Amino acid sequence: MSFLHLVTIVVDEYDPAIEFFVDVLGFDLVEDSPSLTNDGRPKRWVVVRPPGGQTGILLAQADGPAQAAAVGNQAAxxxxxxxxxxxxxxxxxxxxxxxxxxxxxxxxxxxxxxxxxxxxxxxxxxxxxxxxxx
Missing domain, CATH: 3.10.180.10 (2,3-Dihydroxybiphenyl 1,2-Dioxygenase, domain 1)
Structure with missing residues (x-):
């Protein structure tokens, strides 16, 4: 069996994104855990998912100018x-x-x-x- 487990949405900040997906869209907050970037800086691992869905959304706070430029324009x-x-x-x-x-x-x-x-x-x-x- 195979399925798409996660997709990423790059966001400005974690908490407003969690509020939007959970409180506005009705998604479940699956995980919100401390994590580290590849170079050891603190970040969060935040996953939301529609109720009953298999595929979750990783809410990734933009890290650096290239990622910040992608916020809101992930699909051009x-x-x-x-x-x-x-x-x-x-x-x-x-x-x-x-x-x-x-x-x-x-x-x-x-x-x-x-x-x-x-x-x-x-x-x-x-x-x-x-x-x-x-």
Whole structure:
């Protein structure tokens, strides 16, 4: 068996990123442990994951100018992440109430309902739901 275990999102700071993914998106905080950079400096190992999901997101605080430049632009302005939900309208309304920035209006496509939003770092995500919702 194989599966994608983790993907990394480079963020400005750990705590606002944890708050966004846990409190706003409803992800689980899987791990928040002290760690060290490759050259021995302290950092944190922070992993969040959607409930029931297998793939987690490693929230990596930018370390140096090259990583700081990648914050919010990990996919050169394209949608890089896709969050599928069972109840599109409920998730969308909850996210609007939490102040999530949406860059499109919800629409229906052949594959389902979709709207583009920005995460705490400024990366683009698709919120996806079944075609029949909404």
């Amino acid at each position: 302005g394209r949608v890089a992440f896709f969050l599928r939900v069972d109840d599109f309208d409920h998730a969308y309304e909850r996210m609007v109430a939490a102040g999530v920035e949406f860059v499109t209006e919800p629409r229906t496509e052949p594959y389902g309902r979709v709207v583009v939003f920005l995460d705490v770092a400024g990366n683009r995500w698709d919120l996806l739901g079944p075609a029949g919702s909404g």
